[in-house]
Amino acid sequence: MPITCGSACSGIEAAIQAQHPPALADLMEWSGITEQGEAMTLMIHRLHGLGSKSKALLEPPRHEFEISENVTREFRNKSLLAIQHDPGDEIIEPS
Known part of the structure; x- marks a missing residue:
C-alpha cells in the first residue's frame, strides 16, 4: 500500500515518509x-x-558500550606515546 499524504503534503509528513516509510x-x-x-x-x-x-514508548533505544581492557590498554599506551612527542602535557593517572 503506497503512503499518501493527500493533496497538500506537509514538510513533516514528507520527512516522516522519507525516514520511516x-x-x-x-x-x-x-x-x-x-x-x-x-x-x-x-x-x-x-x-x-x-x-x-x-x-516508555517515546524513549529512544539506548545502547550500552563496554570498553574492553585491551582497548583501554592500547588507548593508554598510544596516549602516552603521543605525550612523549609533546612533553608540555602532564599525565594524570585515574584514581
Missing part, C-alpha cells in the same frame, strides 16, 4: 488509514491518552 506504511495498512496526517494525529492522541505510561 515501512513502519508508517505498515501501521497505516493495519488500521486502514490512507492519510499520513490522520495516522499521525491518531497516534498522538492515543499516546496522550495513555498519560505518563506513554513515556
Whole structure:
C-alpha cells in the first residue's frame, strides 16, 4: 500500500515518509488509514491518552558500550606515546 499524504503534503509528513516509510506504511495498512496526517494525529492522541505510561514508548533505544581492557590498554599506551612527542602535557593517572 503506497503512503499518501493527500493533496497538500506537509514538510513533516514528507520527512516522516522519507525516514520511516515501512513502519508508517505498515501501521497505516493495519488500521486502514490512507492519510499520513490522520495516522499521525491518531497516534498522538492515543499516546496522550495513555498519560505518563506513554513515556516508555517515546524513549529512544539506548545502547550500552563496554570498553574492553585491551582497548583501554592500547588507548593508554598510544596516549602516552603521543605525550612523549609533546612533553608540555602532564599525565594524570585515574584514581
